[in-house]
Amino acid sequence: MTEIESNITSVNIEKGSVIIAMSGGVDSSVAAALLVNQGYKVMGITMKLWGYVDTGGNIVEESRCCSLDDIYNAKDVCAQLGIPHYTLDFSEKFRDTVITNFVDEYKHGRTPNPCIVCNTKIKWESLLDKVDELGFDYIATGHYANKVRDSESGQWMISKGKDSSKDQSYALWGVGQEALSRTLFPLGTLTKKEVRQMAAKSNLKSADTPESQEICFVPDDNYRRFLNEKYPDEVKDIPKGNFVDGSGKIMGQHEGIHQYTIGQRKGLGIATGERIFVNRIDVETNNIYVGSKEETLFSSFIVHKINLFTSLANLIGQKRDVMIRYNSDAKPARIFERENSELLVIFDSPQSAITPGQSAVFFQGDNVLGGGNIKSVILDEFAIKKDEGNIYAKS
Amino acid sequence: MIYLDYAATTPITPLVKEGIYLFLNSGPANASSVHQAGQAAHHILSKARSQLASIIHSKEKEIIFTSGGTEANNLAILGFAQSQSHDKTQHFITSKIEHASVLSAFEYLESLGHEVTYLSPQSSGCITPDSVAKAIQKNTALVSIMWTNNEIGNNNPIHEIAQLCSDKNIIFHCDAVQALGYEDFQFDHLNIDMLSISSHKIYGPSGIGALIVKTRVPLKPLIFGGHQNWNLRGGTENLLGIHGFQIALTELESHRLEDKEHSERLFIHALGLLKNNPKICINTNLENRSNHILNFTIKNIDGESLFMRLDMLGFAVSNGAACSSGAQKPSHVLKALGKSDEEAQSSIRMSWGRFSTIDEINSFAKALQNIID
Numbered sequence A: 001m002t003e004i005e006s007n008i009t010s011v012n013i014e015k016g017s018v019i020i021a022m023s024g025g026v027d028s029s030v031a032a033a034l035l036v037n038q039g040y041k042v043m044g045i046t047m048k049l050w051g052y053v054d055t056g057g058n059i060v061e062e063s064r065c066c067s068l069d070d071i072y073n074a075k076d077v078c079a080q081l082g083i084p085h086y087t088l089d090f091s092e093k094f095r096d097t098v099i100t101n102f103v104d105e106y107k108h109g110r111t112p113n114p115c116i117v118c119n120t121k122i123k124w125e126s127l128l129d130k131v132d133e134l135g136f137d138y139i140a141t142g143h144y145a146n147k148v149r150d151s152e153s154g155q156w157m158i159s160k161g162k163d164s165s166k167d168q169s170y171a172l173w174g175v176g177q178e179a180l181s182r183t184l185f186p187l188g189t190l191t192k193k194e195v196r197q198m199a200a201k202s203n204l205k206s207a208d209t210p211e212s213q214e215i216c217f218v219p220d221d222n223y224r225r226f227l228n229e230k231y232p233d234e235v236k237d238i239p240k241g242n243f244v245d246g247s248g249k250i251m252g253q254h255e256g257i258h259q260y261t262i263g264q265r266k267g268l269g270i271a272t273g274e275r276i277f278v279n280r281i282d283v284e285t286n287n288i289y290v291g292s293k294e295e296t297l298f299s300s301f302i303v304h305k306i307n308l309f310t311s312l313a314n315l316i317g318q319k320r321d322v323m324i325r326y327n328s329d330a331k332p333a334r335i336f337e338r339e340n341s342e343l344l345v346i347f348d349s350p351q352s353a354i355t356p357g358q359s360a361v362f363f364q365g366d367n368v369l370g371g372g373n374i375k376s377v378i379l380d381e382f383a384i385k386k387d388e389g390n391i392y393a394k395s
Numbered sequence B: 001m002i003y004l005d006y007a008a009t010t011p012i013t014p015l016v017k018e019g020i021y022l023f024l025n026s027g028p029a030n031a032s033s034v035h036q037a038g039q040a041a042h043h044i045l046s047k048a049r050s051q052l053a054s055i056i057h058s059k060e061k062e063i064i065f066t067s068g069g070t071e072a073n074n075l076a077i078l079g080f081a082q083s084q085s086h087d088k089t090q091h092f093i094t095s096k097i098e099h100a101s102v103l104s105a106f107e108y109l110e111s112l113g114h115e116v117t118y119l120s121p122q123s124s125g126c127i128t129p130d131s132v133a134k135a136i137q138k139n140t141a142l143v144s145i146m147w148t149n150n151e152i153g154n155n156n157p158i159h160e161i162a163q164l165c166s167d168k169n170i171i172f173h174c175d176a177v178q179a180l181g182y183e184d185f186q187f188d189h190l191n192i193d194m195l196s197i198s199s200h201k202i203y204g205p206s207g208i209g210a211l212i213v214k215t216r217v218p219l220k221p222l223i224f225g226g227h228q229n230w231n232l233r234g235g236t237e238n239l240l241g242i243h244g245f246q247i248a249l250t251e252l253e254s255h256r257l258e259d260k261e262h263s264e265r266l267f268i269h270a271l272g273l274l275k276n277n278p279k280i281c282i283n284t285n286l287e288n289r290s291n292h293i294l295n296f297t298i299k300n301i302d303g304e305s306l307f308m309r310l311d312m313l314g315f316a317v318s319n320g321a322a323c324s325s326g327a328q329k330p331s332h333v334l335k336a337l338g339k340s341d342e343e344a345q346s347s348i349r350m351s352w353g354r355f356s357t358i359d360e361i362n363s364f365a366k367a368l369q370n371i372i373d
Helices: A026-037 A068-081 A091-107 A114-133 A177-181 A192-201 A223-230 A381-394 B014-024 B036-056 B069-083 B100-111 B129-135 B158-167 B239-274 B303-312 B332-336 B341-345 B358-372
Strands: A017-021 A041-048 A085-089 A138-140 A145-149 A156-160 A241-244 A250-254 A277-282 A287-291 A297-308 A319-323 A331-337 A343-352 A359-364 A367-377 B063-066 B091-095 B115-119 B140-144 B171-175 B194-198 B209-213 B280-282 B293-298 B347-351
Touching: A017 A026, A017 A114, A026 A041, A026 A068, A026 A138, A026 A192, A041 A068, A041 A114, A068 A085, A085 B303, A091 A114, A091 A223, A114 A138, A114 A177, A114 B303, A156 A177, A319 A343, B014 B239, B036 B063, B036 B239, B063 B069, B069 B100, B069 B140, B069 B171, B069 B194, B069 B209, B091 B100, B100 B115, B115 B129, B129 B158, B158 B171, B239 B280, B239 B293, B239 B358, B303 B341, B303 B347, B303 B358, B332 B341, B341 B347, B347 B358
Parallel strands: A017 A041, A017 A138, A041 A085, A241 A287, B091 B115, B091 B140, B140 B171, B171 B194
Antiparallel strands: A145 A156, A156 A367, A241 A250, A277 A287, A297 A343, A297 A367, A319 A331, A319 A359, A331 A343, A359 A367, B063 B209, B194 B209, B280 B293, B293 B347
């Protein structure tokens, strides 16, 4: 089915009831319309996650998410669809989990991925709790992703959406098994283009909403400004330190490790006539290592805080495709087990800017086998190689 | 749907609807126009004003039509403050349980450097004359205390507070939006200098209200641009609204006793159904109540979900203050009464009126019991 019929079909009791998380954007609006059309009993919920008072900055342009405009959009779309809509305030929980984690990660020289924390802790935990309290069957979102069930184990897995340019399966690795079994992704079999066409055809109010940005609560995309302005007490004591090159030579002074991320080139204030990139943030020495593009290439890293949709045996010692940042290509790697429920990942070929704090997601074809947080990058590749025999023996 | 949210807005009566419809068919009408059509419009305005004046026992000159209760409150507080000397810091007294339009106006005055005392209610929810007396300073210019609280439905001892202010020669404003229709309004016998009322709480259209002001009160306009309302509120009169307001008020007058008895009957009935449930704690003060609002807290329940479930079942009630996003915030009134955020969030305001029935209260109570038990 590629279009939303204008006349709403009646609710089919057997289909069940679903709460759809609606941002007010085009994706979740079309997802809601599809569910209504498929005969589910649907309720729209907009989760208010933060307000402008939380974000600060001289924000002229309305941000894409959580603004009043968007909430009203969601409300209007629900009215068009003839379904109820409510706004629920999750801002306290969002601040205590997502934003606190965001600040903490930068403080420790890592680069957080708040969308993944939000998916795991807010959407598929707090919102799902509401789904239960209200006696609804399913939770749905406008993510471009699918879920599939392993016929042998009966386990649910996330899998890639049809639109590879919009695929959001990377951001969903943290969803739990029970939660996933009760999740619907109405857009998984559609492309963004088709979704926009449907919205226009059905005259949905959100048909022309712009694409959402990366971090909703940093609408100006300036996370340094956000940290310094909104969390001054957290970051004011972070000491300055040195930029150091591969030979140990001091190249300049940095403003505190929270202001930098791996692979960063702009804003370093180092003039050497060559393009210089951050390749490592050393929390212990407070040094930030910089160098050529080639020097950001590493092969091996450790992943922790893991969530799997499959058995560990399906990963260990196997060659899988691993994605280390949103909207990048998954690259082949071998995966090994370590102590403390950690995994060691070794790419077949070195990858640039493997960044602690980001997620590593394991794919087999289009299916997500699981994922985790990148804990650290292995600098001494030789040690790994030397150790590889033992690792193989162990797994 | 079972509508138990009369304190938010009331249904428009058939008589008011008919009057509005007839008015809409009566041709163009600007009460300021000099031609005969304008004269006809002016006649409607004068009639409405004199009718309103006779019902609330005020002079016609004392009525300033506004866009509703919020504007009436703003005009009373800010219009009065504007009329005072700008060199001196003025002191104002209000309470923590006022409507947002009163609180926000005072917060604005604070931002201009004026001083505001926000009185806390007693645990019963009432503001005592004693607490007002204690807060009065040499430079106190205005006291503003509401008559009936819109969230918990308690009545403040407004006559005593008015008398106190009158004795001290301090201007007294009263937000009476929720009291209109339930309390006796004889403006000429009250010591109230300014009184805010609104049409859509008494079965009239929304978008129209009035500030009733004793002529001795100095006031500056907030909206400039025309001679209307004695230069105190510019803009072509909302004749459609004024006309509807007048019909509603006239109808209200003839229903007064009946309405009062009916709402009391419903109050006693609802209270009887709810008060013995150990999970329910009544917030409305039973001694000084207005009878059309019943507010209660449900222990250990998620307020948001409760509210949504009631709505899904077709019961329109309120759980205090909704912010512009529609997300529910803990009510500032319940918090002023000492409730925690959680308790305030899991509180329900039922309110009823002329068209509510015992059956409706029964089915609501039954649905509520099913959810919480």
